[in-house]
Amino acid sequence: MGRDVVSLLRGPILVGFAALIAKLFIAGEMARYMAPALDPLMALTGVVVGAMGVVEIVADAPLREAHEHSLEMIEQLLTCVLVILPLGLGLLVTPRALGVGALGGESVTRLLLAYAPGAPPTVGATPPAPARPIADTADLLAYLHQAGRSGTGQQVRVAGLAISAEGLGASEFVLLRYAIAHCVADARPLALLVTAAGDRRAVRTDQWVEIEGVLTLTERDGSQLVTIAAERVRPAPEPSNPYLGSTF
Numbered sequence: 001m002g003r004d005v006v007s008l009l010r011g012p013i014l015v016g017f018a019a020l021i022a023k024l025f026i027a028g029e030m031a032r033y034m035a036p037a038l039d040p041l042m043a044l045t046g047v048v049v050g051a052m053g054v055v056e057i058v059a060d061a062p063l064r065e066a067h068e069h070s071l072e073m074i075e076q077l078l079t080c081v082l083v084i085l086p087l088g089l090g091l092l093v094t095p096r097a098l099g100v101g102a103l104g105g106e107s108v109t110r111l112l113l114a115y116a117p118g119a120p121p122t123v124g125a126t127p128p129a130p131a132r133p134i135a136d137t138a139d140l141l142a143y144l145h146q147a148g149r150s151g152t153g154q155q156v157r158v159a160g161l162a163i164s165a166e167g168l169g170a171s172e173f174v175l176l177r178y179a180i181a182h183c184v185a186d187a188r189p190l191a192l193l194v195t196a197a198g199d200r201r202a203v204r205t206d207q208w209v210e211i212e213g214v215l216t217l218t219e220r221d222g223s224q225l226v227t228i229a230a231e232r233v234r235p236a237p238e239p240s241n242p243y244l245g246s247t248f
Contacts (some may be wrong), residue, residue: 011056018050028149030162034042052078060157095180097242098178098187099206100163108174109167116147127154127215134158137177137190140215144226152217154226155246157190159173159210171195173203175211175228179244190244193218196230203233 021042024030030039055075100108129149130143134156143151160175168174176192178187194211195218196203203209213230 001174011053014049014053014056015224016053018053021046021049041085048078048082048085052082069168087130097238098184099161102174102178102187103189107163107167108163108176108189109192111189111192112174112193112223113144113226115144115217115226125150125153127151130154137192140192141190141244143215149217149224152215154215155212156215157210157212158228159208159239160192162194162205162207162209163191164203164205169195171194171197175209177244178242184243187243189200193225193227194230194233195227208236208238209233 021030025039025046030042037084052075055078103111115121127146130151131146131184132139132142134154137158138158140158140229141158143154147154156193158175160177163174163176165174173194173196175192177186177190179190181244194213195216196211196213210233211228211230212232213228214228216229218225218227
């Protein structure tokens, strides 16, 4: 009896999950849960799960006894496909680092890093020397912890994803990186304002770039934003470890 009840419920539950996946796509809500790059896999998952649910429902119809063996074979085949497909993709497809799609539609300008409130730096003062050369974004974050706003004027080099966004000036764009504690499931975005000579539209969104410039400050909407006045912007390959530690 227990097995019959489980069989009766399993089909509608699987169809329900397929309907949920379809609803998320139709409502444009899937990006709030998964990166857009996974949309094809999620769509295929919905189709397979829905087909498995239909097989379960049909198997409980009066024709079950006549077709039980063939239906069980189909169910087992679909189960194998559902398990083997993501396994094969994981083995054969090279994953990309999180990009702007992982923000789930949130405006990147709302994530811009700002200096902590405090006394402004002395005009013309020499910024304190960094504890180690600022050769990447992680080094810059360590230096900001060390120097704060008094570090404006320091030469820096950083790398990340260049992002164009509404609300920025013609010569501004955002440098985006993600920090993780354990895995990409707990990733947090870090956004730095960059000012550069020329039109920011020349920088392709979601393109990895390396920037050399000077650490500065931009007053905007009551905040003092950490800003890099870029002297050089060039395309860069995605690093082997694209994520920062979770220390900021």
